Amino acid sequence: MSIATAVTLDNRFARELPEMAVPWQAEPVAEPRLLALDEALATDLGLDPAWLRGPDGVRLLVGAVVPDGATPVAQAYSGHQFGGFSPRLGDGRALLLGELAAGGLARDLHLKGSGRTPFARGGDGLAAVGPMLREFVISRAMHALGIPTTRALAVVATGQIVRRETLLPGAVLARVASSHLRVGSFQYATTTGDKDLLRRLADHAIARHHPAAADAERPCLALFEAVLAAQASLIARWMLAGFVHGVMNTDNMTISGETIDYGPCAFMEAYDPATVYSSIDHGGRYAYGNQPLIAEWNLARLAEALLPLIDDDQDRAVELAVASLGGFRRMYEAAWSDGMRAKLGLPAGHDDAQLVADLLTLLQTGRVDHTSAYRALATAARGDSAPIRALLPDPLAGAWVRRWLALGPDADAMDRVNPVYIPRNHLVEEALAAATGGDLAPFTRLVEVVSDPFTERPGLDRYAGPAPADFGAYQTFCGT
Numbered sequence: 001m002s003i004a005t006a007v008t009l010d011n012r013f014a015r016e017l018p019e020m021a022v023p024w025q026a027e028p029v030a031e032p033r034l035l036a037l038d039e040a041l042a043t044d045l046g047l048d049p050a051w052l053r054g055p056d057g058v059r060l061l062v063g064a065v066v067p068d069g070a071t072p073v074a075q076a077y078s079g080h081q082f083g084g085f086s087p088r089l090g091d092g093r094a095l096l097l098g099e100l101a102a103g104g105l106a107r108d109l110h111l112k113g114s115g116r117t118p119f120a121r122g123g124d125g126l127a128a129v130g131p132m133l134r135e136f137v138i139s140r141a142m143h144a145l146g147i148p149t150t151r152a153l154a155v156v157a158t159g160q161i162v163r164r165e166t167l168l169p170g171a172v173l174a175r176v177a178s179s180h181l182r183v184g185s186f187q188y189a190t191t192t193g194d195k196d197l198l199r200r201l202a203d204h205a206i207a208r209h210h211p212a213a214a215d216a217e218r219p220c221l222a223l224f225e226a227v228l229a230a231q232a233s234l235i236a237r238w239m240l241a242g243f244v245h246g247v248m249n250t251d252n253m254t255i256s257g258e259t260i261d262y263g264p265c266a267f268m269e270a271y272d273p274a275t276v277y278s279s280i281d282h283g284g285r286y287a288y289g290n291q292p293l294i295a296e297w298n299l300a301r302l303a304e305a306l307l308p309l310i311d312d313d314q315d316r317a318v319e320l321a322v323a324s325l326g327g328f329r330r331m332y333e334a335a336w337s338d339g340m341r342a343k344l345g346l347p348a349g350h351d352d353a354q355l356v357a358d359l360l361t362l363l364q365t366g367r368v369d370h371t372s373a374y375r376a377l378a379t380a381a382r383g384d385s386a387p388i389r390a391l392l393p394d395p396l397a398g399a400w401v402r403r404w405l406a407l408g409p410d411a412d413a414m415d416r417v418n419p420v421y422i423p424r425n426h427l428v429e430e431a432l433a434a435a436t437g438g439d440l441a442p443f444t445r446l447v448e449v450v451s452d453p454f455t456e457r458p459g460l461d462r463y464a465g466p467a468p469a470d471f472g473a474y475q476t477f478c479g480t
């Protein structure tokens with residue numbers, strides 16, 4: 001099968017927004033070797049997994065060949081990084097190959113680690129095997145948990161050495177997203193001062209993600225509100241799952257409401273809102289418990305970028321945007337409370353704010369593993385309180401459990417929303433270290449386990465608990 005029959009790529013972003021798209025090519029890869037492929041995702045996209053595994057497929061997955069009509073580009077965007085604004089970030093080591101048409105839905109096919117671009121600044125444009133496999137396994141887990149996310153299609157080793165603190169094997173990640181439009185994309189368009197560009201970007205975003213906004217009285221305000229809703233729901237899901245993104249800069253927040261850029265992210269173990277894993281997040285700006293506030297802050301930056309399109313009278317535009325932004329907290333609180341109710345197996349409509357708050361206090365004081373706690377509670381709902389007693393030795397916990405059991409929680413419903421298996425930090429590190437040394441078996445096994453997070457299976461006990469004490473404090477890194 002030729003590449004032309006195997007894959008078709010549109011270049012809509014490049015065509016509609018040329019000011020934000022620098023045509024560019026991936027760096028040649030001497031010895032590409034496929035390390036991981038999401039076959040189910042490939043099939044969903046209308047791609048043949050067997051073809052992708054073959055020499056032409058692997059060449060596509062590193063950008064060495066693209067079908068006729070495709071225009072690979074590095075995308076321009078700005079971003080607030082840890083609160084400071086950089087007007088020109090952009091894809092320093094990434095390329096949008098183009099848009100796949102999957103069931104009428106455009107999906108970006110994008111590479112990371114494909115070489116320096118005009119946005120690379122001091123960076124080498126490359127990526128190492130470990131961090132790219134990390135994105136593969138964590139985004140797979142997120143998807144299996146039902147959390148909107150960009151998807152990793154494949155990781156290909158380049159055979160090239162990448163210089164970090166040590167010398168590491170290089171890799172290219174091929175990822176798929178409903179788009180790579182970010183809050184930072186709008187900040188970029190606004191910063192250019194070109195209102196026509198900003199309008200085209202908004203039209204493009206509306207058409208791709210929030211088509212209903214086109215019919216609203218103020219389409220750009222409706223776009224903003226749709227992004228608020230998508231992000232409120234996304235961040236609530238992160239919080240319910242114990243996910244810490246780690247680098248919620250405005251260039252890492254999508255317009256689609258998908259999780260993007262798995263850098264220093266990790267799943268929290270001991271419940272604590274102050275949890276931080278990123279080595280550079282000294283102030284805890286992106287701590288677990290701060291994520292809803294940071295999302296709101298980022299969305300205020302999106303509002304600012306959209307102001308010129310909301311109303312010609314800028315005072316009026318601010319008034320309208322502020323009123324809309326106020327909806328974020330309500331939507332977030334509602335999504336989070338509904339999610340907590342589901343985690344506790346309680347019916348909708350029940351007022352249990354105090355019950356939930358008391359549980360979180362117990363979990364925090366006891367430094368209880370966030371993921372195990374809810375499965376242990378489901379076991380208690382089935383009549384066996386031993387596991388939750390072991391996790392929560394606090395004398396007040398018994399009273400809390402009795403109070404909750406009196407409400408008649410539905411244990412089966414709990415097990416459908418509370419995972420047994422998440423990508424545990426120590427197991428991720430173990431799998432990536434082995435893969436970096438050439439042994440993919442632990443990685444492949446971990447991917448299998450986290451792909452089915454809610455069904456407890458025999459023989460997988462070591463995947464179901466927190467890191468042993470000797471694993472120590474976990475630290476993650478950016479820009480890897």
Ligand code: AMP
Pocket residue numbers: 089090091092093094116119120121122123124125126127247251252261263478479480
């Ligand atoms: P990230 O932390 O992955 O969201 O990246 C932030 C910015 O740094 C983006 O503009 C990236 O393209 C850029 N960047 C990160 N790593 C590299 C690298 N090794 N080479 C070039 N640019 C990079």
Ligand code: MG
Pocket residue numbers: 251252261
């Ligand atoms: Mg980024």
